[in-house]
Amino acid sequence: MHFNYYRPESLNQAFELMEQSSGQSRYIAGGTDLMVQIKQGLTRAENLISLRQISELQGIEEDDSGVLIKGMTLLRDIETDPLVRDLAPVLQQAVASLANVQVRNVATLGGNLVNASPAGDSIPALLVLDSRLVLAGPEGERTLPLSDFFLGPGQTRLQPLEILKAVKIPAPFENSRAAFSKIGRSAKDLALVNAAVLIRLEETTCSFCRLAAGAVGPTPQRLEQAEALITGRTINTELLETLEARVRQTVSPISDLRAGEAYRRDLAGTLVKRCIRQAIAFKTED
Amino acid sequence: MRKNITFTLNGDRVSLEVASNTMLLELLRDHLSLTGTKEGCGHGECGACTVLVDGRNINSCLYPAFEVEGKEVITIEGLMGPQNELHTLQKSFAENGAVQCGFCTPGMILSAKALLEDNPKPDADAIRQGLAGNLCRCTGYVQILDAVQKAAQDFGIED
Numbered sequence: 001m002h003f004n005y006y007r008p009e010s011l012n013q014a015f016e017l018m019e020q021s022s023g024q025s026r027y028i029a030g031g032t033d034l035m036v037q038i039k040q041g042l043t044r045a046e047n048l049i050s051l052r053q054i055s056e057l058q059g060i061e062e063d064d065s066g067v068l069i070k071g072m073t074l075l076r077d078i079e080t081d082p083l084v085r086d087l088a089p090v091l092q093q094a095v096a097s098l099a100n101v102q103v104r105n106v107a108t109l110g111g112n113l114v115n116a117s118p119a120g121d122s123i124p125a126l127l128v129l130d131s132r133l134v135l136a137g138p139e140g141e142r143t144l145p146l147s148d149f150f151l152g153p154g155q156t157r158l159q160p161l162e163i164l165k166a167v168k169i170p171a172p173f174e175n176s177r178a179a180f181s182k183i184g185r186s187a188k189d190l191a192l193v194n195a196a197v198l199i200r201l202e203e204t205t206c207s208f209c210r211l212a213a214g215a216v217g218p219t220p221q222r223l224e225q226a227e228a229l230i231t232g233r234t235i236n237t238e239l240l241e242t243l244e245a246r247v248r249q250t251v252s253p254i255s256d257l258r259a260g261e262a263y264r265r266d267l268a269g270t271l272v273k274r275c276i277r278q279a280i281a282f283k284t285e286d
Numbered sequence: 287m288r289k290n291i292t293f294t295l296n297g298d299r300v301s302l303e304v305a306s307n308t309m310l311l312e313l314l315r316d317h318l319s320l321t322g323t324k325e326g327c328g329h330g331e332c333g334a335c336t337v338l339v340d341g342r343n344i345n346s347c348l349y350p351a352f353e354v355e356g357k358e359v360i361t362i363e364g365l366m367g368p369q370n371e372l373h374t375l376q377k378s379f380a381e382n383g384a385v386q387c388g389f390c391t392p393g394m395i396l397s398a399k400a401l402l403e404d405n406p407k408p409d410a411d412a413i414r415q416g417l418a419g420n421l422c423r424c425t426g427y428v429q430i431l432d433a434v435q436k437a438a439q440d441f442g443i444e445d
């Protein structure tokens with residue numbers, strides 16, 4: 001395990017290092033996944049370019065449309081941030097479910113996204129929040145919806161020099177409630193399936209919703225057919241059961257060491273239903 | 287690639303040259319002979335290698351030594367007082383039978399310290415959450431949770 005390790009202090013320095021380095025080079029965020037892969041010999045890199053010293057990538061801010069979380073913000077800081085608690089509690093719920101304090105003290109939101117694991121826990125939550133990503137490269141910045149970012153396991157639309165600069169989360173619209181849920185082999189393990197829901201109710205009718213799930217296909221995904229099924233309808237036990245069956249049919253998980261395909265289908269249906277119950281319960285409590 | 291790094295270790299300034307692929311765990315154990323920090327899995331799963339960096343508990347087996355530049359690192363050796371008296375948490379672990387083979391203990395104590403500094407009166411659930419990243423393969427978890435609870439109740443936290 002040999003690598004050079006660089007700590008640039010600005011985005012421009014990072015781009016330059018990436019451009020000029022010879023051999024295999026990787027940007028590295030908290031490294032809770034990449035460093036393990038390197039230690040195990042699953043990934044090789046001659047140069048690691050750490051993004052931890054770049055102040056442009058740090059912080060959580062309120063912006064005109066909601067909240068902006070910079071790419072290198074630690075998951076632990078998101079978990080405890082008052083602004084995120086107000087504007088995107090579902091993200092806190094998702095992030096707090098990930099691994100343990102030691103991991104969340106170094107893992108970053110940008111890392112969780114760029115890693116592009118089908119099971120990344122922050123992703124379904126950010127999908128139902130309709131988040132957008134700001135990507136920075138030597139030529140400037142561009143913004144794209146999170147839902148367009150993933151191409152497959154470990155694959156994203158990032159260009160070779162680009163860095164995920166920030167995640168923009170729109171402020172919640174009135175009367176909307178969101179929830180996240182996951183099942184792992186143990187409480188904080190990698191998700192076998194995870195899901196998130198954002199729903200707006202008028203009386204008992206769902207006037208708007210977004211549903212998303214992870215580890216049920218090559219990328220975390222919105223469940224559009226399921227969304228269409230419940231939008232405009234009265235939420236009751238019967239509808240939730242139909243929804244559960246629809247989710248089960250429309251997802252396309254794989255079998256691996258952790259769980260079989262059929263089990264994951266079942267879980268997906270259950271978790272989406274559970275999230276809706278959770279989100280609605282929040283509402284009636286108020 | 288090698289570089290000189292400077293940081294604070296258990297209150298003292300340390301400056302030394304390390305290679306770019308050195309992890310903090312290796313730096314502590316092999317270069318600085320602080321063997322209280324243990325290597326269990328080496329992959330960020332077990333927490334035996336837990337130390338505090340700027341007050342946060344992290345797994346030193348995955349933490350590049352270059353990243354501690356300018357930071358404050360506390361290991362289990364740094365918890366004792368000037369006369370080598372045990373820290374409240376260390377005493378509580380000893381008194382409550384929370385140590386069996388002792389391999390997980392330094393990491394457990396440092397995670398507990400980070401937890402109590404954030405939340406001086408944690409309930410049982412908060413303690414479980416705070417120690418979720420520390421595995422004890424002797425599985426003496428009940429005594430460990432007790433020890434942390436008692437450290438928080440009986441003594442308060444000193445530093």
Ligand code: FES
Nearest residue numbers: 326327328333347
């Ligand atoms: S040795 Fe670092 S987490 Fe196990």
Ligand code: FES
Nearest residue numbers: 386390422423424
């Ligand atoms: S006391 Fe032996 S591993 Fe915990």
